[in-house]
Amino acid sequence: MELRDYIRILHKSWALIVAATLAGLGVGALASILATPEYESRTQLYVSVRSDNSATGDLVQGTNFARQIVGSYVDVIKTSVVLDPVIEQLNLDMTSGELAQYVTTSSPLNTVLINISATSSDAEQAAQIANAVGASFKEVVQTKLEVTNADGKSPVQLTTTQKAVKATTPTSPNTKMNLALGLLVGLALGVGAAILRSVLDTRIHSLHDIEQITDKPLLGGIAFDPETKTRPLIVHADPRNPRAESFRSLRTNLQFLNVGGGTKSFVVTSAGPSEGKSTTSANLAISLAETGARVVLIEGDLRLPKVSEYMGIESGAGLTDVLIxxxxxxxxMHRWGRGQLYMLPAGRVPPNPSELLGSLAMDRVLEQLNGQFDYVLIDAPPALLVTDAAVVGKKTSGLIMVVASGSTKKQGFEAAVRTLETAGTNILGVIVTMLPTKGPDSYGYGSYGYGVEEVEPSKASKRKSAKGKRR
Incomplete structure (x- = not known):
């Protein structure tokens, strides 16, 4: 994917990303609230070696020896020989191994210092454990680990440079750290989920998705209208609607498809059902007739005709009757509206639609209509389901594919294009329907409605009904 793809994904899934980020913050805050506060106290010991004289060489030698043994002392502190007396002294209900988990030891590099830290949910107990471990360690070193001299003194001396004191604030949980970590994890999960959803989503959403499948031009985009089922012929029902304007823009682009002259007969189809090919055919025919052109709309879907239903025309007799x-x-043929728009319904459903559409009789019908009309539009069945569109498409100027944004699968559209091209059908372009009016997948509908009061479809319907009542 390119950079613009990632930007589009982030734009499209911003709500998911924000929700995941807020959830991460919530988890971080909840973890901080539910966690038991832990307090830490630290004591520090200084290790030195006694010398019988104060010569410089002896002092240096003693210091070097102290540095060598400090590393071993750090490991000894967390053993049972040191911790068992602490457990007995403080009456702790745990073993030396368990206590060792709450004790931390360290020694700064090239020093003779030993740091002993103790952690507990009780601040006072943490200080007591740290001091007790330090005292116990001193006793072990001077009485067990290092052999005493003739005078009964150990050559190694441990001095407490800092006693452990009761902590006033807990070291854990770190609320700021938990919130920052929750935010980063939530943001990462949100972005990851958005990208994964986009990768797994095989539907076509935008022009960029179509460009990845075919190099055919985009003839137009039709905005999504939730009232399409109740108002399928939007160009006739509401000419000032932005969706009606998109069909006029499509009409303009269609006029440039056949600049060289010849017949202007086009087949309109789609990869699968319910992608808006029939409503697109009907509205495109109406918009072409608005220019004064003579237009005939043929209901070429002989299996499941819908155009005649949308246009309110009786389909008792039609194309099938002519072909047989x-x-x-x-x-x-039926004249529709006040312009030069004619409708040829499908007629009775035949048992052999593909054979009828590919017959010589269909050639004669198209030849006759091409001589009488400026535009011939044929609404054909989906290309993936049957071969009707490919059969009749070879008899016309070309074929126009309708793709539904958010519905058509990429694999389905690609298979339909491959099938039609294999059959020798000329695909002229693509029309995208059901496009969102906002968001990264929109197709620039903000410019429509210039000089026109933009009214929501539902409100427009209410106004029309109100006008009808006043009449």
């Missing part, structure tokens, strides 16, 4: 010689073309 049971009716004349002029007898089954």
């Amino acid at each position: 010689g049971k009716a004349e073309l002029a007898d089954v």
